[in-house]
Amino acid sequence: MLILFDVDGTLIRTHGRAGRALAGAIQDVFGVDVPLDGYRLSGKTDPQIVVELMATCGWGREQVAPRLRELLDRYLVRLERELPPELVSVLPGVPEVLSHLGGRKDVRLGLLTGNVEKGASLKLERAGLAHHFGIGAYGSDEEDRNLLVPVARARAAARWGDRFEGHRTIVVGDAEADVRCARAGGARAVAVATGGTSIEALADLGPDALLASLADPATLPALLEGQPGGSEHRQRAAEPDRER
Ligand SMILES: [Mg+2]
Numbered sequence: 001m002l003i004l005f006d007v008d009g010t011l012i013r014t015h016g017r018a019g020r021a022l023a024g025a026i027q028d029v030f031g032v033d034v035p036l037d038g039y040r041l042s043g044k045t046d047p048q049i050v051v052e053l054m055a056t057c058g059w060g061r062e063q064v065a066p067r068l069r070e071l072l073d074r075y076l077v078r079l080e081r082e083l084p085p086e087l088v089s090v091l092p093g094v095p096e097v098l099s100h101l102g103g104r105k106d107v108r109l110g111l112l113t114g115n116v117e118k119g120a121s122l123k124l125e126r127a128g129l130a131h132h133f134g135i136g137a138y139g140s141d142e143e144d145r146n147l148l149v150p151v152a153r154a155r156a157a158a159r160w161g162d163r164f165e166g167h168r169t170i171v172v173g174d175a176e177a178d179v180r181c182a183r184a185g186g187a188r189a190v191a192v193a194t195g196g197t198s199i200e201a202l203a204d205l206g207p208d209a210l211l212a213s214l215a216d217p218a219t220l221p222a223l224l225e226g227q228p229g230g231s232e233h234r235q236r237a238a239e240p241d242r243e244r
Helices: 017-030 046-056 061-082 094-102 117-127 145-160 176-184 199-204 219-224 232-238
Strands: 002-005 108-112 135-137 169-173 188-192 209-211
Touching: 002 145, 017 046, 017 061, 046 061, 061 117, 094 108, 094 219, 108 145, 135 145, 145 169, 145 176, 169 176, 176 188, 176 199, 199 209, 209 219
Parallel strands: 002 108, 002 169, 108 135, 169 188, 188 209
Antiparallel strands: none
């Protein structure tokens, strides 16, 4: 199976530094001071965050889009400088879970994140986790997170010769948007309440599994449930329309 992890709030925390680097890049390129207070970054792609923040200051997409690439390059320069490794915290249970899954022949690990690819790499390198992931789908591929499961599957097919159709793909994330993008791609959704979204709000979306953190003893059973011969097939037989 293909297990795709979100980055921020799921694997690591950057204590507001990445958001500030993005706001700083907006200031550098557009000279606009965007308000981060009260704005939720959770589950959104980097390009989406820029477009939404600029909209709060009265700038339309057509004004922002032509300089988006330049802005995201500027963000990466700032992130490199403004995110020291000691401010990248690895969330509980993450190293153990990734090491275990990485040792299994029946599991492939990837990323599904709103971060632009180089931003995700930089954060995960600083966290010492980058080596675990063979492929990724990123905010630099699509502004709409709901389009990222097919991107990840295409990369998995190119790398490992398998698209991991249906519930053989699992999306693990901390935000409502992670659950929704799993659904949009016909993948299983495993929600983990270590980000900015409460466990109750995640439960309301009815993810296939819900964990307090990746240190929860239920983590590996929740992730590995969809294996051939596992209970997934019984669930799917009982609830045939659950994938959509
Ligand atoms: Mg997240």
